[in-house]
Amino acid sequence: GAVVSQHPSWVICKSGTSVKIECRSLDFQATTMFWYRQFPKQSLMLMATSNEGSKATYEQGVEKDKFLINHASLTLSTLTVTSAHPEDSSFYICSARDLGLAGIHNEQFFGPGTRLTVL
């Protein structure tokens, strides 16, 4: 149980295009999903917290118009990198908090990640 999937697993795009990454909780409901980015040899950096049915909360320094987050259902959140540039190339990871385990250990389950390369 507690499986989180991401799609695509990797994507290569041209500079200036937009890329959408999906994060799904497959066997549980998640009111909250988190989006992280990870640069080589660095730890995960929280970009935003996505709550179902409401606007995402972005961390300081993360442009909300650049990284559009939509959490339309309890099992799906999407991150759209708009007008991507080479500096946006990174590993993007989502995690989901199990509604059933809410408040218990603040459990998060991570997706497998999406490797974005912007040419």
Add this chain to the structure above:
Amino acid sequence: KNQVEQSPQSLIILEGKNCTLQCNYTVSPFSNLRWYKQDTGRGPVSLTIMTFSENTKSNGRYTATLDADTKQSSLHITASQLSDSASYICVVNPGGYQKVTFGTGTKLQVIP
């Protein structure tokens, strides 16, 4: 400022040997601490969770310890295998729905 520091930054060991990874934190309040294993190009996978009252917890060849007084945790890997090669991340949760703090990670390489 909440911080989680891990050491060593990287480690190379021979297959079959044991190793211990360290995690020091300044996060307060404290609810629990998790160790994750992250394979290259993959998302983190939880290995153990330690709450305030727990000192030791094992998961197969992984044994985590916690000293809440000194705010230190360790992850001991016994009889290492090539598949243990990965980054190990210590994550501290202050409790409730507050943000967790990620450690800097230790990159472990097990060589034959």
